[in-house]
Amino acid sequence: MLIPVINRSHHPLPAYQTAHAAGMDVRANLTEPVTLKPLQRALIPTGLYMEIPVGYEVQVRPRSGLAYKHGIGIVNSPGTIDADYRGELKVLLVNLSAEDFIVQDGERIAQLVVARHETAEWQPVAELTETERGTGGYGSTGSR
Template sequence: MQIPVINRSRHALPEYQTAHAAGLDVRANLAAPVTLGPLQRALIPTGLFLEIPVGYEMQVRPRSGLAYKHGIGLVNSPGTIDADYRGELQVLLVNLSDQAFVVQDGERIAQLVVARHEVVAWQPVEALSETGRGAGGYGSTGSA
């Protein structure tokens, strides 16, 4: 799949780190480091502008290494870049640890996964089909 991209950053385009990786690592594009204190969040620019094909979304997901080693995640995970969005890709990081974390220019901050999606057409009905779970809510499948 080819995706049109404008790269206004000082860094290479997002890339796969291994032959079978699903996510492309995207880098911070910063004029100066950004410090995230405990429980702080910041919108980190990437310098990338994308044209996602209609029928697809680009999912922005956390990097497991940042999450495990430093408690850094994404507030809206996964984030979605829609096919009609043309602004800069920015990543909303959050520091869930008790230590400050410094985001450096060029640091790999998230991964991008392309996913096909369907467009929903609602079908109003008076009743839904029966299932074993029924109306059981959160945690209902593990209780006896």
């Protein structure tokens, strides 16, 4: 699949780091480092603009290494980039650790997963079909 992209950063395009990876690492495009204090969040620019095909989205997900080593996550994880968005891709990072974290220019800050999706319509009905689970909610499966 080819996705048209404008790269206004001085970094390489997002890329898969291994042959069977689902996500491509995306880099921060900064003129100066950004310090995230504990529980602080910030929109980090990437310099990327893309034209996602209709019927697809690009999911923005945390990088496991940043999460494990530094407590850095993404507030709206996974974030969704819709096919009709043409603005700059920015990543909403959050520092969930007790230490300051400095985001450097060119640092791999998130991963992007291209995913197909369906467009649904709601069908109002008076009742739903019965299932074994029924209305059992949080933690209800396997508890009998």
